[in-house]
Amino acid sequence: MTNDNVIVTQALRKFYGTMEAVRGLHLSVGRNRITAFLGRNGAGKSTTIKMLLGMVRPSAGTGTVLGKQITDAEENRELRRRVAYVAEDKPLYGYMTVEQTIRFVRSFYCDWRADIEKRLLQDYELPLHRKVNTLSKGMRTKLSLLLAFARCPELMIVDEPSEGLDPVAIEHLLQALVARSAEGVSVFFSSHRIAEVERVADQVCILEKGRLLVDASMDELRQFYRRIDLVFSSLPPECEFQISGVERIQTSGRQMCVFASSNADAVIQRAHEWNAVSVEVAPVGLREIFLKTVEGN
């Protein structure tokens, strides 16, 4: 597995008037991995992706995708040849039929996989001769995904892939993502479905108000993020527990709940020094990490 990055940004910024949508973003997405991009609505995920694909011009900063400069129109066009992108609202031309849409998109790429196209058409049961504006939302999502999967891009950028899909379809989708990843495609996807992300992601990036708050592998998150529940006979001052790695402390009566991104043993040590009556350590799921990280900001 090569170690280089498929997406790198340096101090990427975007202003809309006086509103700063993206503030000094330093992103690096590794090759051959599945990277998840989490964030609330309005955190700047879509703006970032649009800057990467040349649709929006950065106000400042630089970036490369697959080694090509995103701010150079010609290079960006080159990189788009090797990137498959599925936008959040699954845009398609309503006036084209399913078949026309597939033929249209296919004509732009030489890495088209006719075998995958055929299989997905069957699996998704897409009606070839119906106009896209008569399809249901789930069908439109499936068609958008087909258009991305029936290729051999080096990088797939997918925004909210499971939106509009039923649980069975979501399973198929995750399988398809995993399969492509096994074939060497780097996947960069944003999703609100924490459970999905927790299963398949190798790396997680959490964006809030245009800044990257967390950029860590799922393994690291699982190994080091801890929730430590302490009970004292008399509560020590909070500042005693503001050690490195501690993200949030909540107190209530004689109880203290410490949320740490690392260094949990130091917290436990400190708890013992202060004669804690009860020390309970528990792992933290991704949902809680996301909520606590975003709220605390």
Next chain:
Amino acid sequence: MLWYKAWLETRSRFLASLATLTLFSAIFVHHAQGLLRPEWKSDFNRLLFIHQQFLVIMWVLAVVLLGMGGLIPEKSVGTSSFTLALPVSRARLLGVRVGMGVLEAIVLAVVPWLAVFLVVSLARNRISITQVVSYILLLVGGGTVYFAMAVLISSLVAGEYAAPAVAYGIVLLTAMLFDAWLRPFNLWRLVTGDFSINRSTYLISGHLPWLGILASLCLAVALLLACTIVVKKRDL
């Protein structure tokens, strides 16, 4: 397959305009020529001249409508992310849209005159091919600038109704301006053949106003270049 997409997007506007213009031309000339006597030769030519006046108005309105579209309306509908994710430059997207529009504009000029030619020939009247070609050349050569203007407006003004409203407004404004102040440079008169018509025979005679046509086409190209710059810079 960008041409296919451009065709699908302009198909209904184009076909509706084509039907309207062609039917108008055929019916107008057919009806009017029935009112003429064969010995009124110059009146017959005047009929063709009058036909061109009407055709110009309808043609300009039609090509302005054809000039609408492109990435800005696509952004409102939401498909711009789809189009812009394709590995094609914005210049190429615009170029294909303009190319399709120009082809359609030419057809919109040629077919109605073809219908006139047929209607006149069927009535055993004589109509010179050079006259027809001259009228078509004047129309397309001088009028394409209005198409270019419409394309530029569609890249500057967002809104399904706002953009054509502004474009039509400019058409009206220029018509009034030309009439009021810029008489020697009056594009309308150029396009309708007013500068080239022999008032006694009502034949397009002498030289066509090549300089005027060239100026008009240059302006069209300049407007399209401006449009390219606008589209390239815009955040979509």
Next chain:
Amino acid sequence: MFLKLTPTTGQPLYLQLMQQIRHAAETGALKDGDQLPGIRTLAEELLVSPNTVVKAYSELEHEGLLELRHGSGAFVCVKRRTRSLADQMQDARRRIRDLIERLRDDGLLEEEIRRAFEAELLYPAEVVRKR
């Protein structure tokens, strides 16, 4: 082979996968020479990133439990050492059973016992590498 991974425990998925494969080898569900599913197949089946499977397989190869043959797949090599490990595990299970019985007699509830075990296992939070 039936594997179950829990994304919400405090343990990286590849470690869980490794443990389950080891357990299968100990209990005899996987015998010497058995072939494990390919990386892509297993990843699709479990719905995890292929990198998780790759990491688990390569760590197990490093430990000597698996043999990765280029192009053919991953094969189990149960060595003598691992067989005695099965005995160790049986012994450990017996001892844990006794301890749990005693804790229950002391009046602890099942939930409390489970939490105590979890807490002890997670502290310290470093991965102890098996030699």
